[in-house]
Amino acid sequence: MAGPAPQEHMKTQQKCIAIFALVCCFAILLALFFSSVDIWGDSEDGITEENCSKNCSIVLVENIPEDLFPTDAKRGVPLSAGFHTLLDLAKYSVEVVSPVWTLTSWDTEPTPGSAKQGQLLFQRLIGLKSRGVKLKIASSLTDSHELKTLAVHGAEVTFVNMSVFTKGGLHSSFWIVDREHLYIGSGEMDWRSFSKRKELGLMLYNCSCLALDLHRVFSFYWQLHERDYIPTIWSRRVSALYKRHEPLELQVNETEATTYVSTSPELFCSKDRTKDIDAIYQVIHSAKTFILISVTDYLPLVDRKLRGSTVTRYWSIIDEVIREAVVLRGVKVRMLITYWKETHPLTFNFVSSLKSLCLQLHNCSLEVRFFSQKEKKGDFQDPLNHNKYVLTDNSLYMGNHDLVGSDFAINAGVGLVIMMQNNLKNRRKTILGQVTTVGIQQRRRAKTPDCPRLMPLQTEEDGAAALDTALFSI
Ligand SMILES: *[C@@H]1O[C@H](CO)[C@@H](O)[C@H](O)[C@H]1NC(C)=O
Ligand SMILES: *[C@@H]1O[C@H](CO)[C@@H](O)[C@H](O)[C@H]1NC(C)=O
Ligand SMILES: *[C@@H]1O[C@H](CO)[C@@H](O)[C@H](O)[C@H]1NC(C)=O
Ligand SMILES: *[C@@H]1O[C@H](CO)[C@@H](O)[C@H](O)[C@H]1NC(C)=O
Numbered sequence: 001m002a003g004p005a006p007q008e009h010m011k012t013q014q015k016c017i018a019i020f021a022l023v024c025c026f027a028i029l030l031a032l033f034f035s036s037v038d039i040w041g042d043s044e045d046g047i048t049e050e051n052c053s054k055n056c057s058i059v060l061v062e063n064i065p066e067d068l069f070p071t072d073a074k075r076g077v078p079l080s081a082g083f084h085t086l087l088d089l090a091k092y093s094v095e096v097v098s099p100v101w102t103l104t105s106w107d108t109e110p111t112p113g114s115a116k117q118g119q120l121l122f123q124r125l126i127g128l129k130s131r132g133v134k135l136k137i138a139s140s141l142t143d144s145h146e147l148k149t150l151a152v153h154g155a156e157v158t159f160v161n162m163s164v165f166t167k168g169g170l171h172s173s174f175w176i177v178d179r180e181h182l183y184i185g186s187g188e189m190d191w192r193s194f195s196k197r198k199e200l201g202l203m204l205y206n207c208s209c210l211a212l213d214l215h216r217v218f219s220f221y222w223q224l225h226e227r228d229y230i231p232t233i234w235s236r237r238v239s240a241l242y243k244r245h246e247p248l249e250l251q252v253n254e255t256e257a258t259t260y261v262s263t264s265p266e267l268f269c270s271k272d273r274t275k276d277i278d279a280i281y282q283v284i285h286s287a288k289t290f291i292l293i294s295v296t297d298y299l300p301l302v303d304r305k306l307r308g309s310t311v312t313r314y315w316s317i318i319d320e321v322i323r324e325a326v327v328l329r330g331v332k333v334r335m336l337i338t339y340w341k342e343t344h345p346l347t348f349n350f351v352s353s354l355k356s357l358c359l360q361l362h363n364c365s366l367e368v369r370f371f372s373q374k375e376k377k378g379d380f381q382d383p384l385n386h387n388k389y390v391l392t393d394n395s396l397y398m399g400n401h402d403l404v405g406s407d408f409a410i411n412a413g414v415g416l417v418i419m420m421q422n423n424l425k426n427r428r429k430t431i432l433g434q435v436t437t438v439g440i441q442q443r444r445r446a447k448t449p450d451c452p453r454l455m456p457l458q459t460e461e462d463g464a465a466a467l468d469t470a471l472f473s474i
């Protein structure tokens, strides 16, 4: 009788030890898991999703090249003034992502006067430390003189080695100030953005809910520092707060709106983050009466790497949804594209193809205009129209990429979608109305014919030469 009892006892003991060991292992694993996950996000002290502000004030900011537009034209708030306002408001932190840092480059500019705004902004960024404001910059630039200077003056600069991830660049362009105010748009930390180029962007003040979400994108870039892989497990602190199917509901200047932030490339879309391309798709797809697209380049092609060589593919997603809107829903489409030295000759073929859709169709309207500089013939160094937005009767997408497939595939960028009710009483007074006005004014100034006649373009030289004769200029 006494025999089996100690044995049983031993067995139970062994079982206990085994279970205990397992529990320990599990606990250690769990601890490791959470500690490693936590590395992927920094603290979000102060404002949280629960008590962030949804009562935002929005301001459209633009840069208009001086020599190009008559001074009597009604203007929005200058881009540079917008940045100065943000810097005035900054109490704790300024976080900046920009594809380039050339605010002070004098060498390329014959008349230093036009570089003044960039220079001023650079001086103010340097001065942030003396006010006790932290300046944080994420960048994929390896050898930027300006970033080095800023680092010497107390800025924290994080390098994201994009060549390990996609071989692209960190082309995002946005600011976050105190996690309360933000900027997003085409203007970059480049003196040209304040002088020679047509830029458009948005400033959102007292908008901590949106700033919090954009900050998560920034945190994500920040965590890529000295890493050569993207984790499969995401920290809660870099995953999206709002998305296409669950957007943020807020007030912009007392008007109800829904918004969310989108990103690209796909590899950089953390958990729940909407892809830029899906955001643009949604905006175009939900248009009821009109679509206005303003970009530097339009090229529905994507270069993909296949076994070491590059293969070019048709990138149909945006081209398709435009066609559908124009032909099947009778939505009016207006496009503004820049003609400059990098304009791909096939742009005109794709655009002509879009235009030919409306042949013999009633209620079908698609117009494309090209921007170019006549005075400086042969000098198409810099794109004149640098805007990157899609506007419809009910939504606005303001982003960092042109409608070029390869951009979305390899370059990092962000976009902001703002959607409003269709039947707004005072649409003119909303941000959508303001952008519409800007778009129409801009279109009037692009007095080019809609598109050069369909012509076979064999080489880039052929294309450029044919265009020179086909295009009128502003
Ligand atoms: C928001 O909530 C967090 C934590 O609940 C708190 O620490 C913070 O002070 C709050 N912020 C504001 C502005 O109320
Ligand atoms: C939102 O802010 C504006 C001014 O900043 C103010 O007039 C308005 O009453 C606020 N609305 C709400 C709901 O807090
Ligand atoms: C970026 O990563 C690539 C590939 O690992 C490496 O060759 C290169 O040196 C890195 N660049 C920098 C500036 O660290
Ligand atoms: C932000 O909100 C505060 C308090 O409601 C207000 O005093 C301030 O003017 C607002 N700032 C901006 C830039 O709208």
Ligand SMILES: *[C@@H]1O[C@H](CO)[C@@H](O)[C@H](O)[C@H]1NC(C)=O
Pocket (backbone or CB within 6 Å): 330, 362, 363
């Ligand atoms: C074309 O537009 C007119 C007026 O806007 C409308 O009455 C007509 O039904 C439309 N036709 C089609 C085929 O959609």
Ligand SMILES: *[C@@H]1O[C@H](CO)[C@@H](O)[C@H](O)[C@H]1NC(C)=O
Pocket (backbone or CB within 6 Å): 057, 058, 059, 060, 253, 429, 430, 431, 434
């Ligand atoms: C929103 O309100 C701000 C501050 O009152 C103003 O400067 C701005 O022009 C308004 N924006 C729009 C789109 O009406």
